[in-house]
Amino acid sequence: MGIRVRFAPxxxxxxxxxxxxxxxxxxxxxxxxxxTFIVRSEDTDLERSSRESEHNILEALRWLNIQWDEGIExxxxxxxxxQTDRLALYEEYxxxxxxxxxxxxxxxxxxxxxQERQALTAKGETPRYLGKCRHLTSEQRADLELQGRKxxxxxxxxxGQAIHISDQVRGDVVFDSNGIGDYVxxxxxxxxxxxxxxxxxxITMGITHVIRGEEHLSNTPRQVLIxxxxxxxxxxxAHISLILNTEGGKMSKRDGDTAVIDYQKKGYLPEAIxxxxxxxxxxxxxxxxxxxxxxxxxxxxxDRVSKSPAVFDRNKLNYINAHYIKKAAPERLAExxxxxxxxxxxxxxxxxxxxxxxWLNDFISAISEKISYMAEAREFVHYFHGxxxxxxxxxxxxxLRGEQVPSVLALxxxxxxxxxxxxxxxxxxxxxxxxxxxxxxxxLVFMPVRVALTGQIHGPELYDVIPLLGRENVLxxxxxxxxxxxx
Ligand code: GLU
Numbered sequence: 001m002g003i004r005v006r007f008a009p010x011x012x013x014x015x016x017x018x019x020x021x022x023x024x025x026x027x028x029x030x031x032x033x034x035x036t037f038i039v040r041s042e043d044t045d046l047e048r049s050s051r052e053s054e055h056n057i058l059e060a061l062r063w064l065n066i067q068w069d070e071g072i073e074x075x076x077x078x079x080x081x082x083q084t085d086r087l088a089l090y091e092e093y094x095x096x097x098x099x100x101x102x103x104x105x106x107x108x109x110x111x112x113x114x115q116e117r118q119a120l121t122a123k124g125e126t127p128r129y130l131g132k133c134r135h136l137t138s139e140q141r142a143d144l145e146l147q148g149r150k151x152x153x154x155x156x157x158x159x160g161q162a163i164h165i166s167d168q169v170r171g172d173v174v175f176d177s178n179g180i181g182d183y184v185x186x187x188x189x190x191x192x193x194x195x196x197x198x199x200x201x202x203i204t205m206g207i208t209h210v211i212r213g214e215e216h217l218s219n220t221p222r223q224v225l226i227x228x229x230x231x232x233x234x235x236x237x238a239h240i241s242l243i244l245n246t247e248g249g250k251m252s253k254r255d256g257d258t259a260v261i262d263y264q265k266k267g268y269l270p271e272a273i274x275x276x277x278x279x280x281x282x283x284x285x286x287x288x289x290x291x292x293x294x295x296x297x298x299x300x301x302x303d304r305v306s307k308s309p310a311v312f313d314r315n316k317l318n319y320i321n322a323h324y325i326k327k328a329a330p331e332r333l334a335e336x337x338x339x340x341x342x343x344x345x346x347x348x349x350x351x352x353x354x355x356x357x358x359w360l361n362d363f364i365s366a367i368s369e370k371i372s373y374m375a376e377a378r379e380f381v382h383y384f385h386g387x388x389x390x391x392x393x394x395x396x397x398x399x400l401r402g403e404q405v406p407s408v409l410a411l412x413x414x415x416x417x418x419x420x421x422x423x424x425x426x427x428x429x430x431x432x433x434x435x436x437x438x439x440x441x442x443x444l445v446f447m448p449v450r451v452a453l454t455g456q457i458h459g460p461e462l463y464d465v466i467p468l469l470g471r472e473n474v475l476x477x478x479x480x481x482x483x484x485x486x487x
Contacts, residue, residue, distance in 0.1 A: 003035025005209050007061075007068070008198065010042045011054035014259035017251070017312065018213055018243050019057070020064060021277040025240060026211045027066045028278070028293075028300040038205060039071035040081035042198070044191050054082075060260040064270045065293055078205040083197050090192040093200045093230070094153055094185065102229035103185060105151035106133040107144040128181025129154065153186035155196070155226065163221040168209075168238040168302045175221035183222055195219055199226045202235060211238040211302070238302050241281045244309045251312050263317075267336045267374020269328060272321040280310035290323055318372035325368050330361040337364060337377040344385055359468065366464035383454050384468040387476035390455030392485065399457060400485045404440055405448045409486070411438065412449055413478045422471055424463040431462065452481035 007023040009015065015023075023039070030037035039061065043049035058073060070076030080086055097103035106129075108116075117127035134156065136144075144151075161177035185196035192200070202210060217239045227234040245255040257263060263273055274293050282305045284291070291299065325333060334357075335349060344363075346356050367380045382390055392400060399405075415430050416422070435445045450462055453474065459465070466474055 003030060003033040003208050004038065004206050005030050005035065005211060006038040006040060006071075006202070006205065006207055008040050008042050008201070008212075009057050010045060010048075011050060011057060012045060012048040013053055014261050015057040015060035016258050017260065017277060017280075018258075020060065020066075020260050020273070021243070021280050022212050022240065023061055023066050024064070024274060024277055024296075025238075025282070025300070025302075025305070026209075027068070028296050029209060029211060029302065030069070031297040032300055035208075036069045037067075038076070038078070038081070038207075039068040039074075040083075040201065040205075041072055042083050042194065044083045044194065044197055046084075046191065049084075056261065060264070063264055064260065064274055066274075083192075083201070086197075086201070087190070087192075089204065090186070090197055090200055091190075093196075094192070097155070097185070097226075097229060098153070100229065101156065103153050103155050104134055104182075105136070105141060106154045106182075106184075107136075107141070107149045107151050108132060109149070126179045126181075128179060129183070131156070131182050134182070150188040152184045152188050154182040155185045155222070155229070157182050157225060163224050165217075165220050165224060165234075165237055167217075167220075168236055169241075169305050169307055170217070170239060173217065173220075177221070177225070180222065180225075185226075195222045196226060199223050199230075203227070203230065203232050207235050209236045209238060209302075211240065214239045214242050238305065240305055241307060241309045243280055243312050246311060246313055248311075255312070256314070263373075265339075265375075267340060267377070268317075268321050269324045269336075272317070272324040275324070276317045276320045279316075280312065281306050290320070322372045325371065325373075328368075330364040330368070331357075333364045333368060333374060334360045336374040340375045340378045341381050343381055362464070362468055366460050366468065370460065380460065383456075383459050383465050385473075387473045388480060389451075389453055389477045392451050392455045392481075396451045396455060396457050397485070399447045399451045400481070402444065402448060404438065404444050406482070406486050407438060408434060408440070408445050408448050409452055409478055409482055412445075412452075413475060413482075416466075416471060416474055416478075419471075422467045422474070424467055427463050427466045453477050 005026040007026050009019055027037050029035070039058070041054050043054065054072070061068070068074055070078065071081045094103065113129070116130060120127045133154070157177050157180045159178060163175040163177055165173045165175070167173050183195065184193055186192050220237060220239070224234050243251045245251050251258060257266070260273065271292060274296070275291050278291060278296050278300070279289070282300065284299050285304065338346065338348070346352055346360055363384055364377070366384070367377060370380070371377060411434050415433065419426055419430060431445060431449065435442055438445070446462060447457065450459065451457060453462070453465060453469065469477070
């Protein structure tokens with residue numbers, strides 16, 4: 001049997017960057033080995049799970065182009081792929097464990113458990129369940145049931161065992177079974193806990209490699225004990241390192257956007273996100289830093305996954321995204337920019353005229369070297385759209401005070417009126433003519449024209465600004481500037 005890996009999100013919220021990275025590493029590992037990538041849903045937290053979250057997670061994976069071969073919405077012979085649809089299977093495995101003496105019913109109340117925890121803590125020991133209900137007779141059980149107590153099922157943790165985990169990233173990791181305490185595998189409502197259900201799923205789905213976040217490393221000994229009890233070899237594990245913020249803390253909501261959808265909404269490109277998250281904890285052997293998902297499939301390997309934490313550096317993401325923006329077609333970028341530039345009043349695709357489409361494409365081409373993600377397009381609208389420049393301040397105002405400015409702007413205005421078409425090339429010639437006719441250096445012409453049109457001393461090329469503004473807006477902006485700032 002080939003390599004079989006899975007991504008098993010809990011559908012309790014959107015897909016986060018860390019989850020997307022786990023999904024990607026599994027996907028790449030499967031592709032590289034011509035294996036199978038499965039996506040399933042760990043929805044046993046009934047209160048926090050929702051179909052909506054599940055749907056959103058799947059949509060985010062699709063957006064990233066992380067495709068799965070088997071699982072939710074795709075199907076496969078190992079389904080169903082949602083844990084709440086697999087309860088009968090967990091029950092079967094529970095019975096097996098109980099029959100073999102590897103699990104038992106526990107009737108302890110919350111108060112009793114709390115007392116035990118406090119007593120252990122007072123003695124300086126790790127709070128854990130000491131196995132009070134391990135050896136209940138059937139009479140004792142019947143008695144407790146009569147009292148209306150609903151049992152949980154606990155796993156019988158063997159004493160004094162060194163639990164070895166072979167981890168492809170961390171090497172051989174050893175845990176001591178003492179100190180784990182008999183843990184719950186089925187809650188009193190009959191719903192299995194994560195550590196149990198995940199093992200049943202991994203076994204029944206033939207999972208060969210478990211690639212997941214480091215936060216699950218401490219769960220792994222509990223899972224390995226269940227494999228042992230069931231007499232099944234555990235899969236290979238690969239725990240990928242935590243993602244930290246640039247201050248070295250755990251990435252959290254406070255660091256800004258942590259969900260994939262946040263980036264989608266801001267107009268990041270999925271291929272850039274994939275490229276960026278691939279480099280969170282994995283490093284290629286060479287210097288190259290840009291990879292498509294298909295190129296990653298060739299070069300990815302678990303032995304280049306790092307043990308040290310990955311750092312989520314937004315500047316690096318922006319740098320990578322800017323690279324992909326430069327390569328993307330303006331039509332595609334136009335659609336991504338549109339939600340961020342409503343003030344342009346451009347109708348949605350299919351409803352806009354050819355001129356509007358052309359204008360939008362030219363706008364995107366004029367700014368695509370200057371932005372890191374499409375939401376930044378908004379900051380450029382004022383240069384290209386509308387009949388009023390921003391009010392000049394400071395240095396810009398200073399530029400307008402030059403003694404040559406009235407004649408430059410007057411000549412510019414007259415020439416714009418005469419010009420047949422305001423193409424970039426024509427604008428270039430026109431500005432050159434002005435420098436010649438007035439015998440001025442380029443800067444003394446370009447700067448006042450720039451400030452008159454935009455109110456700014458920096459900004460996009462005038463050869464882009466003027467054609468996109470169009471004759472009418474150009475003339476109006478010059479008039480406004482002349483009337484307000486020139487005497
Ligand atoms: N539902 C778990 C999570 O979202 C999956 C853990 C695992 O892959 O085993 O973190």
